[in-house]
Amino acid sequence: MNHHPNNRKPLVAIDAGVSKKAQGRASFDGSFQEAEFTFDLQRRLQKLLHANGIDTVLTMPDEDRPAPQLERCMAANQAAADILISLRAAAFGQDWNTDSGWGAFVYRRGSRAEELAQSIRRASIPLLGLADRGVMESPQCLLRKAQMPAVRIEHGFYTNREELSRLQDDAYRDACAKADCDGIMDYFQAYGENADQRKSIYQKIRQIHVIRIPLERFRIQWWDQNRYTDSVGNYAGCGHFFSVWDEGIRHTLPLANLCADFQTGSANIYAIRRLREKGCISGNKVICSSGDFALEFQEKAPHTLLIPKMGVPSIEPLSKIPEGTAYAIAGAPVILGGRRVPYSVVRQDGWNESISDPGFHSFLGISGRTVVYAAFPTQSPNLFESGEAYEVLSSFQLEAAIEVGGCGLAIRSRGAFQMDKGENKMVNTIITF
Numbered sequence: 001m002n003h004h005p006n007n008r009k010p011l012v013a014i015d016a017g018v019s020k021k022a023q024g025r026a027s028f029d030g031s032f033q034e035a036e037f038t039f040d041l042q043r044r045l046q047k048l049l050h051a052n053g054i055d056t057v058l059t060m061p062d063e064d065r066p067a068p069q070l071e072r073c074m075a076a077n078q079a080a081a082d083i084l085i086s087l088r089a090a091a092f093g094q095d096w097n098t099d100s101g102w103g104a105f106v107y108r109r110g111s112r113a114e115e116l117a118q119s120i121r122r123a124s125i126p127l128l129g130l131a132d133r134g135v136m137e138s139p140q141c142l143l144r145k146a147q148m149p150a151v152r153i154e155h156g157f158y159t160n161r162e163e164l165s166r167l168q169d170d171a172y173r174d175a176c177a178k179a180d181c182d183g184i185m186d187y188f189q190a191y192g193e194n195a196d197q198r199k200s201i202y203q204k205i206r207q208i209h210v211i212r213i214p215l216e217r218f219r220i221q222w223w224d225q226n227r228y229t230d231s232v233g234n235y236a237g238c239g240h241f242f243s244v245w246d247e248g249i250r251h252t253l254p255l256a257n258l259c260a261d262f263q264t265g266s267a268n269i270y271a272i273r274r275l276r277e278k279g280c281i282s283g284n285k286v287i288c289s290s291g292d293f294a295l296e297f298q299e300k301a302p303h304t305l306l307i308p309k310m311g312v313p314s315i316e317p318l319s320k321i322p323e324g325t326a327y328a329i330a331g332a333p334v335i336l337g338g339r340r341v342p343y344s345v346v347r348q349d350g351w352n353e354s355i356s357d358p359g360f361h362s363f364l365g366i367s368g369r370t371v372v373y374a375a376f377p378t379q380s381p382n383l384f385e386s387g388e389a390y391e392v393l394s395s396f397q398l399e400a401a402i403e404v405g406g407c408g409l410a411i412r413s414r415g416a417f418q419m420d421k422g423e424n425k426m427v428n429t430i431i432t433f
Helices: 032-053 067-079 112-128 161-167 170-189 271-275 345-350 389-396
Strands: 012-014 055-058 083-090 102-104 134-138 149-157 202-204 208-214 219-222 233-238 242-246 249-254 258-261 283-287 301-307 312-318 324-329 332-336 359-367 372-377 398-404 408-410 419-421 429-433
Touching: 012 032, 012 067, 012 324, 032 055, 032 083, 032 170, 083 170, 102 112, 112 134, 112 149, 112 170, 149 161, 161 170, 219 258, 219 324, 233 372, 242 271, 249 271, 249 283, 301 332, 301 398, 312 398, 332 345, 332 389, 359 389, 372 389
Parallel strands: 012 055, 012 083, 083 149, 102 134
Antiparallel strands: 102 149, 202 208, 208 372, 219 429, 233 408, 233 429, 242 249, 258 283, 258 324, 301 312, 301 324, 332 398, 359 372, 359 398, 408 419
16 A cells, blocks of 8 residues: 555545536537546446555536546545546547547656556456457646546447446446456555665676566667657667668668557658558557568567566567567567576578677576566677576576567666667667566
């Protein structure tokens, strides 16, 4: 549970989102008013939170009095709430349609607000049985001006006939309240008194740089720019790539499987053009499968660190990125099932000998729900064949690990640690934590 001065209980600001006076927030047949749903859900959620020892404050207690977003946000700020939850139902279009699913909005991804949203999402999708729209960004005032993690949750579409019937169902509303409450409780469990246990931890052990990253904090971002930047928080360079020249401009593309966050500001127009031509940009993700660019990986299944949207991480041989993947990155296997991998498997995956040369190497491994990044210099002519990499990584008791290159080493933080090494200043992926 949260640790507060004077041992006060955690405080959740609940926002019903829309008043009964709001225009146009109703189903096409007039049988559903969004305000009736959100205020009813607010009462159910408040009751569950109180039963679990959580205090609440309502940003809009009167359903007949409209309140602008800034006023509601200020109510949460003045109450010093720990989190803000805005309860909504979604709508789309001017007539009945098939848009559907559960979704959440935060002001910025990669924030504590997203961690809250992901916690509620993990509780909601299995319980509600809706399609998963994921966590998205929104600049709306309620989320932007909040002085605490703030999330808008959409529990289904009332412009979809099937989901409308669910939103009107008493049992479904109970399930929505339970999912929201369970997610909030999981968030406080992870980031309350135990918050320090859920932070990424950086250590330097002799010449080994190690970052232990809780799964909730692990991100991969495609980054076709100079490696060192102040526009990203904690990050480390990784990822195998090859250089491409377009009209005299150098950029990089992935060698094999990659599923990463995508921002147009982290790439030049030539790299983006190549990705779009191959159909590798989907929404806010770059998704490249084996053989999309590098011929040596066609019809191969290189081992890939797989971070599913729901579930635990794994390292598996994959020829393409499966549905339901949040993040993925291919690399040469070093440890599988806790055991050393023969060099023949590395060659079968499609990797050439250049990745085994002496120098600084980066690795990603998994231990339960923690991703471990390790970077260190190797001395042997072939780090796989000699077992040098395995000997170092085995001391961390990893279930599996892959070498992810990065052409040198880059570990940057807005906090206490910084480490730059290597002359190659181009990457196509970074991990953030």
